[in-house]
Amino acid sequence: MQSRSTSQNGQGERPLRADAQRNYDLLVAAADAGFTEHGAEASLEDIARRAGVGIGTLYRHFPTREALLAKVLDDSIAAMVARATELESVTPASAALTTWLESMIGHATTYSGLSKALAAALAGTCTELGNSCQAMTTAGARLLARAQAAGELRDDADIKDLLMAVQAAAWASEQLADPDAAQRMLTMVLDGLRVDAAPRRAPARRRIR
Amino acid sequence: MQSRSTSQNGQGERPLRADAQRNYDLLVAAADAGFTEHGAEASLEDIARRAGVGIGTLYRHFPTREALLAKVLDDSIAAMVARATELESVTPASAALTTWLESMIGHATTYSGLSKALAAALAGTCTELGNSCQAMTTAGARLLARAQAAGELRDDADIKDLLMAVQAAAWASEQLADPDAAQRMLTMVLDGLRVDAAPRRAPARRRIR
DNA sequence: ACCTGAACACCGTTCAAGT
DNA sequence: ACCTGAACACCGTTCAAGT
Numbered sequence: 001m002q003s004r005s006t007s008q009n010g011q012g013e014r015p016l017r018a019d020a021q022r023n024y025d026l027l028v029a030a031a032d033a034g035f036t037e038h039g040a041e042a043s044l045e046d047i048a049r050r051a052g053v054g055i056g057t058l059y060r061h062f063p064t065r066e067a068l069l070a071k072v073l074d075d076s077i078a079a080m081v082a083r084a085t086e087l088e089s090v091t092p093a094s095a096a097l098t099t100w101l102e103s104m105i106g107h108a109t110t111y112s113g114l115s116k117a118l119a120a121a122l123a124g125t126c127t128e129l130g131n132s133c134q135a136m137t138t139a140g141a142r143l144l145a146r147a148q149a150a151g152e153l154r155d156d157a158d159i160k161d162l163l164m165a166v167q168a169a170a171w172a173s174e175q176l177a178d179p180d181a182a183q184r185m186l187t188m189v190l191d192g193l194r195v196d197a198a199p200r201r202a203p204a205r206r207r208i209r
Numbered sequence: 210m211q212s213r214s215t216s217q218n219g220q221g222e223r224p225l226r227a228d229a230q231r232n233y234d235l236l237v238a239a240a241d242a243g244f245t246e247h248g249a250e251a252s253l254e255d256i257a258r259r260a261g262v263g264i265g266t267l268y269r270h271f272p273t274r275e276a277l278l279a280k281v282l283d284d285s286i287a288a289m290v291a292r293a294t295e296l297e298s299v300t301p302a303s304a305a306l307t308t309w310l311e312s313m314i315g316h317a318t319t320y321s322g323l324s325k326a327l328a329a330a331l332a333g334t335c336t337e338l339g340n341s342c343q344a345m346t347t348a349g350a351r352l353l354a355r356a357q358a359a360g361e362l363r364d365d366a367d368i369k370d371l372l373m374a375v376q377a378a379a380w381a382s383e384q385l386a387d388p389d390a391a392q393r394m395l396t397m398v399l400d401g402l403r404v405d406a407a408p409r410r411a412p413a414r415r416r417i418r
Numbered sequence: 419a420c421c422t423g424a425a426c427a428c429c430g431t432t433c434a435a436g437t
Numbered sequence: 438a439c440c441t442g443a444a445c446a447c448c449g450t451t452c453a454a455g456t
Contacts, residue, residue: 016438016439017438017439019438019439019440020438020439020440023439023440053440053441054440054441054442055441055442056439056440056441056442057439057440057441060439060440
């Protein structure tokens with residue numbers, strides 16, 4: 001998945017020298033391959049090797065593993081944001097949100113260990129990946145607000161918790177090596193958020209410690 | 210938390226030579242301290258150093274990190290199983306399950322990274338920790354069955370999924386550095402499992418792709 | 419029986435030296 | 438301006454040599 005609009009580092013930075021741009025692109029491609037094969041914790045040395053570049057060059061372009069990850073995910077995250085926008089015209093609103101969250105699971109399981117990186121970024125880190133996640137959060141918040149306005153989902157549902165639940169479900173699925181587990185967990189969570197499920201906190205007969 | 214019944218390696222193995230038993234105990238204590246301070250991924254070399262023992266001795270007694278973790282968790286896991294048994298006499302049954310799962314969150318957050326180890330063990334590894342988790346699963350299954358028999362929780366709720374959801378919630382909480390997040394996630398899941406929440410799969414007006 | 423620690427094969431990260 | 442790779446400080450794991 002390296003269909004980057006052509007190559008280009010970022011979309012607004014000063015142009016790189018030709019050889020530097022080439023190394024940059026080789027690194028992104030190698031990282032995508034490395035992450036796919038060995039997960040988000042793939043060896044950076046190995047990625048540099050694959051790219052045919054010194055390890056120092058990798059660090060020069062991407063001072064942290066997270067920066068490299070953010071660049072590799074650029075396209076797919078933009079796609080997730082776009083998908084949310086499309087879904088804003090779908091009814092019922094809660095179904096649109098469900099559909100979107102399901103594709104988020106697909107995204108978070110692109111390669112192993114990604115859910116952890118995304119969870120950290122969602123937690124509000126001020127990093128490239130954090131910014132990308134912020135965009136997803138905003139997009140998701142609109143879908144959630146629609147479902148709440150339609151009276152379909154509980155008002156106390158929170159988009160951040162929901163997105164973390166998606167990462168948690170993806171993570172659990174990975175640990176279990178069971179691709180269906182994530183979907184099951186998400187369904188449990190969403191079932192708990194429907195409004196007709198709201199006003200009963202517990203069978204509430206007796207209170208226990 | 211090293212209140213091991215005295216020392217004793219396991220409870221049915223052949224006795225160790227006095228010096229070996231001493232090293233064994235030192236290692237367990239050092240591991241507990243190390244895991245508490247640096248998480249379940251704490252350096253094994255550091256643990257051996259703390260115990261004042263060669264790294265080879267650590268590997269002789271505990272051939273894998275998981276074996277060491279299992280021994281360190283022995284007491285607390287036994288306590289969780291006992292707690293489940295106590296709770297079998299509490300009503301309503303679903304509240305008893307909820308209470309137990311909440312203490313499971315506490316247990317899974319004893320130190321960082323523990324939820325991952327427990328998730329792997331719950332996934333059905335044939336290891337010491339896997340066996341301990343099997344005992345917890347059995348204990349939990351009884352609490353869940355009670356709540357289902359009482360008609361309080363959906364029949365399609367599964368104890369393995371539920372215990373994985375607990376680990377996932379603990380994990381998310383850890384990533385967010387928000388101790389309350391796990392409780393919130395668990396509540397969402399449990400809300401989705403109540404019987405009065407069962408027969409509505411979605412607002413079901415229109416079907417979207 | 420048990421312990422030790424050197425040895426090996428890996429990491430991530432930095433930085434002086436090059437072009 | 439950019440690249441390289443040696444250097445450093447860490448790992449986990451094994452195993453020959455000791456007692």
